[in-house]
Amino acid sequence: xxxxxxxxxxxxMLDAIYMVLLSIIFSVISxxxxxxxxxxxxxxIDIFELFESAVINVLNNPKSILSIFYWATPLMxxxxxxxVAFQAGLxxxxxxxxxxxxxxxxAIWAAALVPDIxxxxxxxxxxxxxxxxxxxxxxxWGFIPGYLKAKTGAHEVIxxxxxxxxxxxxxxxxxxxxxxxPFVDSTSVDAYGQTDTISxxxxxxxxxxxxxxxxxxxxxxxxxxxxxxxxxxxxxxxxFKIRAVGFNPTASKTAGINSDRxxxxxxxxSGGLAGLAGxxxxxxTAPYRYVSGFEGxxxxxxxxxxxxxxxxxxxxAFAAIxxxxxxxxxxxxxxxxxxxxxxxFALQAFVIIFIAAPAISKWVIDRLKTLKKGNEDAPTLEExxxxx
Amino acid sequence: MLVSIAxxxxxxxxxxxxxxxxxxxxxxxFPGVLALNDVSIDIKKGEILAIxxxxxxxxxTLMKIxxxxxxxxxxxxxxxxxxxxxxxxxxxxxxxQFNEPLDxxxxxxxxxxxxxxxxxxxxxxxxxxxxxxFTKNKVKLGPINIPLNPLIDEKxxxxxxxxxxxxxxxxxxxxILVEDLPIGLKQRTEILKQLYREAELLILDEPTAVLTxxxxxxxxxxxxxxxxxxxxxxxxxxxxxxxxEIADRIIVLRKGEVVGETxxxxxSEKELAEMLVGRRLLSTLERENIPIGKPILSVSNLNLxxxxxxxxxxxxxxxxKDVNFKIHQNQIVGVIGVQGNGQSELLDCLxxxxxxxxxxxxxxxxxxxxxxxxxxxxxxTSSVAYIPEDRNxxxxxxxxxxxxxxxxxxxxxxxxxxxxxxQQDQNIFQKLLLPLKKMKKIAxxxxxxxxxxxxxxxxxxxxxxxxxxxxxxxxxxxAKNPDLIIAAEPTRGVDIGVMEKVxxxxxxxxxxxxxxxxVSSDLDEIFKLSDYILIMYEGQIVGQGNLSDMDLDQISxxxxxxxxxxxxxx
Numbered sequence: 002x003x004x005x006x007x008x009x010x011x012x013x014m015l016d017a018i019y020m021v022l023l024s025i026i027f028s029v030i031s032x033x034x035x036x037x038x039x040x041x042x043x044x045x046i047d048i049f050e051l052f053e054s055a056v057i058n059v060l061n062n063p064k065s066i067l068s069i070f071y072w073a074t075p076l077m078x079x080x081x082x083x084x085v086a087f088q089a090g091l092x093x094x095x096x097x098x099x100x101x102x103x104x105x106x107x108a109i110w111a112a113a114l115v116p117d118i119x120x121x122x123x124x125x126x127x128x129x130x131x132x133x134x135x136x137x138x139x140x141x142w143g144f145i146p147g148y149l150k151a152k153t154g155a156h157e158v159i160x161x162x163x164x165x166x167x168x169x170x171x172x173x174x175x176x177x178x179x180x181x182x183p184f185v186d187s188t189s190v191d192a193y194g195q196t197d198t199i200s201x202x203x204x205x206x207x208x209x210x211x212x213x214x215x216x217x218x219x220x221x222x223x224x225x226x227x228x229x230x231x232x233x234x235x236x237x238x239x240x241f242k243i244r245a246v247g248f249n250p251t252a253s254k255t256a257g258i259n260s261d262r263x264x265x266x267x268x269x270x271s272g273g274l275a276g277l278a279g280x281x282x283x284x285x286t287a288p289y290r291y292v293s294g295f296e297g298x299x300x301x302x303x304x305x306x307x308x309x310x311x312x313x314x315x316x317x318a319f320a321a322i323x324x325x326x327x328x329x330x331x332x333x334x335x336x337x338x339x340x341x342x343x344x345x346f347a348l349q350a351f352v353i354i355f356i357a358a359p360a361i362s363k364w365v366i367d368r369l370k371t372l373k374k375g376n377e378d379a380p381t382l383e384e385x386x387x388x389x
Numbered sequence: 390m391l392v393s394i395a396x397x398x399x400x401x402x403x404x405x406x407x408x409x410x411x412x413x414x415x416x417x418x419f420p421g422v423l424a425l426n427d428v429s430i431d432i433k434k435g436e437i438l439a440i441x442x443x444x445x446x447x448x449x450t451l452m453k454i455x456x457x458x459x460x461x462x463x464x465x466x467x468x469x470x471x472x473x474x475x476x477x478x479x480x481x482x483x484x485x486q487f488n489e490p491l492d493x494x495x496x497x498x499x500x501x502x503x504x505x506x507x508x509x510x511x512x513x514x515x516x517x518x519x520x521x522x523f524t525k526n527k528v529k530l531g532p533i534n535i536p537l538n539p540l541i542d543e544k545x546x547x548x549x550x551x552x553x554x555x556x557x558x559x560x561x562x563x564x565i566l567v568e569d570l571p572i573g574l575k576q577r578t579e580i581l582k583q584l585y586r587e588a589e590l591l592i593l594d595e596p597t598a599v600l601t602x603x604x605x606x607x608x609x610x611x612x613x614x615x616x617x618x619x620x621x622x623x624x625x626x627x628x629x630x631x632x633x634e635i636a637d638r639i640i641v642l643r644k645g646e647v648v649g650e651t652x653x654x655x656x657s658e659k660e661l662a663e664m665l666v667g668r669r670l671l672s673t674l675e676r677e678n679i680p681i682g683k684p685i686l687s688v689s690n691l692n693l694x695x696x697x698x699x700x701x702x703x704x705x706x707x708x709x710k711d712v713n714f715k716i717h718q719n720q721i722v723g724v725i726g727v728q729g730n731g732q733s734e735l736l737d738c739l740x741x742x743x744x745x746x747x748x749x750x751x752x753x754x755x756x757x758x759x760x761x762x763x764x765x766x767x768x769x770t771s772s773v774a775y776i777p778e779d780r781n782x783x784x785x786x787x788x789x790x791x792x793x794x795x796x797x798x799x800x801x802x803x804x805x806x807x808x809x810x811x812q813q814d815q816n817i818f819q820k821l822l823l824p825l826k827k828m829k830k831i832a833x834x835x836x837x838x839x840x841x842x843x844x845x846x847x848x849x850x851x852x853x854x855x856x857x858x859x860x861x862x863x864x865x866x867x868a869k870n871p872d873l874i875i876a877a878e879p880t881r882g883v884d885i886g887v888m889e890k891v892x893x894x895x896x897x898x899x900x901x902x903x904x905x906x907x908v909s910s911d912l913d914e915i916f917k918l919s920d921y922i923l924i925m926y927e928g929q930i931v932g933q934g935n936l937s938d939m940d941l942d943q944i945s946x947x948x949x950x951x952x953x954x955x956x957x958x959x
Binding site: 236238239242244245248249251252254255 | 742
C-alpha cells in the first residue's frame with residue numbers, strides 16, 4: 002500500500018515527468034550493469050553486437066519503429082485498465098484474465114456467432130459490435146471482483162488473481178478441442194488452442210501496409226481511448242467521483258457519493274479496457290483469430306506500465322511505447338544475433354525491475370528537493386496526520 | 390544585521406541561568422506561506438510554558454521542528470546538553486540539529502500528540518515499554534544487555550511501570566488494556582511513555598481538546614506534579630482559560646511571529662484574546678431573541694442497535710436509545726455530552742450514513758418526509774447542510790483541489806431544481822462533463838466570502854492550513870442555502886477570527902429561518918450559540934431544555950453521570 006500512497010501523493014505533472022525520466026535513466030543504468038555482468042562473466046557475448054542490434058537497428062528501421070507502436074498498443078490498454086482502477090483506489094491485477102476473456106468473446110462473436118447474418122456483413126457494424134462484445138466481456142470479468150469488493154468487502158487483489166486463473170481455464174476449455182467446444186478451429190480435425198478466423202468484415206486494416214505488416218488501425222483506436230480516459234478521469238462528473246472515492250472513500254460517502262457503485266463501475270471500465278487489449282489482438286493481427294498464448298504477460302506488464310506512468314493516461318501511452326521499444330529490441334536481437342533468448346528475458350526483467358521501482362525515483366526526487374533547502378516541500382501526509 | 394544578532398545573543402545569554410532549550414531566530418516557509426518568521430523562544434527548567442496561537446499561527450510547525458519532523462530554513466536551536474543527559478545543568482548552551490524525530494526522542498524531548506500513538510490491544514505497561522521492553526533472563530555483557538530469553542517479562546514490566554507512575558504521581562494500572570481506558574488515562578499512558586523514555590521536556594499538543602472538565606483537572610494536577618519533579622512542559626493550546634490556569638509563562642504566536650510574552654497573573658483573558666487575534670473581539674455575540682418557527686426536523690423514538698443480527702442479547706449494544714427531539718425554524722439546538730456518547734451516530738443517522746433500527750426522522754421543509762428511507766445524497770440535496778465532525782476524513786478530500794472540494798456539496802444537484810443558484814443542466818454534455826466554470830464560480834465565492842488563504846482555487850486542499858480548510862468546508866455547505874444545518878464541531882481547530890465568523894454565520898442562518906443542530910465539545914461554543922440544548926449520555930438524551938432554564942452545575946452532572954446527583958459530596 003505504501004507504494005500506492007507514494008504514487009498518488011505525486012499529483013503534479015512535473016513530478017510525473019521526472020519520475021518517468023528517472024525511471025528511464027535507471028533502466029539505462031541497469032542495462033549498463035547488465036552489460037558489465039555479461040562482459041566480465043565471460044559468456045562470449047559481444048556487447049557491441051547486442052547494442053547495435055537492440056538499439057541502432059531498431060531506430061534505423063522504419064518497420065521496426067512502427068512495430069514499437071504495435072507492441073505498445075495492448076500495453077497501453079492493460080496499463081489504462083490498471084490506472085482506472087487505481088484512481089478509484091483499487092488494485093486490479095486481473096488484467097490478464099480480463100484480456101483473455103475479452104479476446105475470446107470477440108473472436109467467438111466474430112468467427113462463430115454472427116458472420117453468416119447479413120446484417121453483420123458490414124464492416125462498421127461488425128467491427129463496432131465485436132469491440133463492444135469484447136469490452137463487455139472483459140468488463141464483466143472486472144465487474145465481478147468489483148461487485149464482491151463493494152458488497153462483501155472481498156479484497157480485489159485476491160479475487161482478481163483467482164479470476165485470472167478461472168479465465169485461463171475457461172478460455173482453454175472454449176478453444177481447447179473440437180470434442181467438447183464448438184468454437185475451436187474447424188479447418189482441421191486435430192486443431193486445438195485457437196478459434197476459427199474471424200469474419201472478413203471484422204478485420205481491421207493495416208495502417209501503412211507497404212512498411213509494416215503488423216501496425217494496424219487498432220493502435221489509432223487505442224490512442225483515442227487514451228485521450229478519452231484522460232477526459233473521463235479529469236473532466237467528467239463520473240471521473241470526479243472515481244477520484245474522490247479513490248482518494249477518500251469516507252468523505253465521498255459523507256458527500257453522498259455512492260462509493261459502491263463507483264467501485265463496481267470503475268472495475269467494469271477497467272476490465273473492459275483490458276478486454277479491449279484482447280479484442281484488438283484478434284481483429285488486428287493476422288491470422289485474425291484467437292490463439293492461445295497470444296497474451297504472454299501483457300496483462301501483468303500493464304501494471305508496470307501504469308506504475309511508471311503514475312496512472313496518468315497520457316503518460317501511460319509514453320510508458321507503453323517505451324516497453325514496445327524494449328520488445329522490438331528483443332525481437333531484433335532474436336532475429337539477428339545468436340544471443341540465447343534466456344538472457345534476453347533476463348535483460349527485460351532486469352529493466353522492468355528498475356523501471357517499476359518508483360520508490361527509487363521518488364527517493365531521488367525527494368532528495369533533490371531537500372537539497373534545495375526543503376523550501377518547496379509541502380507538508381506531506383504523515384506530517385499532516387500528526388496534528389492540526 | 391550581524392551586529393544586532395550578536396548583541397541580542399549577549400543579552401539573552403546573560404539572563405539565562407535556567408534555560409534548557411533555546412529556539413533562536415527560526416524561520417520556516419512552505420510554498421506561498423511563511424509559517425515561522427524569526428521566532429525565538431526560551432524554555433526554562435521546571436516550567437510550564439504555554440504557547441498560544443490561532444490555527445495557522447505556526448504552533449504546530451514550531452513543534453514539528455522541535456521534534457525533528459521539519460527542518461528549518463534559518464536560525465538555530467541551542468540546548469543544555471548536560472541537563473538533558475545528566476540532570477545537572479552547567480548553564481552551557483550548545484547548538485543542536487535534529488535530523489529526524491529519533492534525534493529529539495533520544496535527547497529527551499517527548500511529544501504527546503493530540504491523536505494518541507497507542508496500541509489498543511496492548512496493556513498499559515506494554516505500550517509504555519514498547520521499543521525498550523523488559524525481557525527475561527538478561528545477561529549483562531559490559532554495557533549491553535543480551536536477552537537470552539526474548540519473551541517479555543510481564544511482571545518486571547508492571548513493577549517498573551508502577552514504580553514510575555508512583556514516582557511521578559500518575560497512578561495507573563499497568564496491566565489493563567489500553568483500549569479499555571477512558572481518554573484521560575490513555576493520555577496519562579502517553580505521558581508515562583515519554584517519561585519512561587526519560588524525557589526532560591514534554592510537549593503536549595492540545596492535550597485538553599479531547600478531555601472532559603474533570604479529566605482536564607486531573608491533567609493539570611499531573612502537569613503540576615511533573616513540574617515539581619523538574620520537568621519542563623510546553624503546553625500548546627488555543628484555549629485561553631486553560632493557559633491562564635496552568636501556565637507559568639505564556640507566549641503568543643500570531644502569523645508565524647512571537648507577538649508577546651506574558652504571565653498569567655498580569656493579563657486578563659480578554660486582553661490575552663486580543664493579543665492572540667490582534668484586534669478587538671466582539672465581547673458578546675449580538676443576537677436577537679427570535680421566536681421559534683415551525684418544526685423542521687423531528688426525531689422520535691430513534692434507536693440504533695449494534696449487533697442486531699446476533700441472537701445473544703448480551704451482544705446487542707444500544708448506541709442510541711429512544712432519542713426524541715425537535716428542531717424548529719430560527720432555532721439553534723446544541724448537543725452536549727462527552728465525546729463518544731452517541732453524538733456521531735446520531736448525526737450518521739440523520740444524514741443517512743447509518744440506518745437506525747427503529748424510530749422516525751421527519752424533515753419538513755415543503756412536505757414532511759421520513760429521512761430514514763432516503764440516501765445520503767437525497768438528504769444532502771434537500772437543503773440540508775452537513776458539516777461533519779472530522780474534516781480531514783469525512784469532510785474534505787485533501788488530495789483534490791479546492792474547487793473540486795467545493796463541488797463535493799453540489800455534485801448531485803443536476804438532479805434537483807430546488808436550489809435556485811444552481812441551475813439544472815440541459816444537454817448531455819453538461820450532464821457528463823464537470824461544469825468547470827460553475828465550479829470556479831462556487832470556489833471563488835467561498836474564497837472571497839470566507840477570506841480563504843490559498844495560492845489558487847486549484848491548489849490541493851492539503852496545502853491549506855487547518856483553519857482555511859474548515860472555511861472551505863463551511864463555505865461550501867452554507868452555499869447550499871440550507872434550511873437545516875447539521876454542524877458537528879464547526880470550529881474545531883480554527884482560529885478565533887474564523888470562529889467568530891462561523892458563529893455569526895450560524896446566527897445569521899438561524900435569523901433567516903434555518904434550524905441548526907450544533908454538536909460541539911466546546912461548551913462555551915454551545916452556550917454562546919444555542920437556544921435549546923440536548924444533553925447526551927450513553928446514547929440517551931438525559932436532559933433537554935431552553936438554555937436559559939439550565940445551570941452549569943446541572944448540565945455538567947448530567948454530562949458526566951447521566952443524572953443529577955445530590956450535592957452532599959461537595
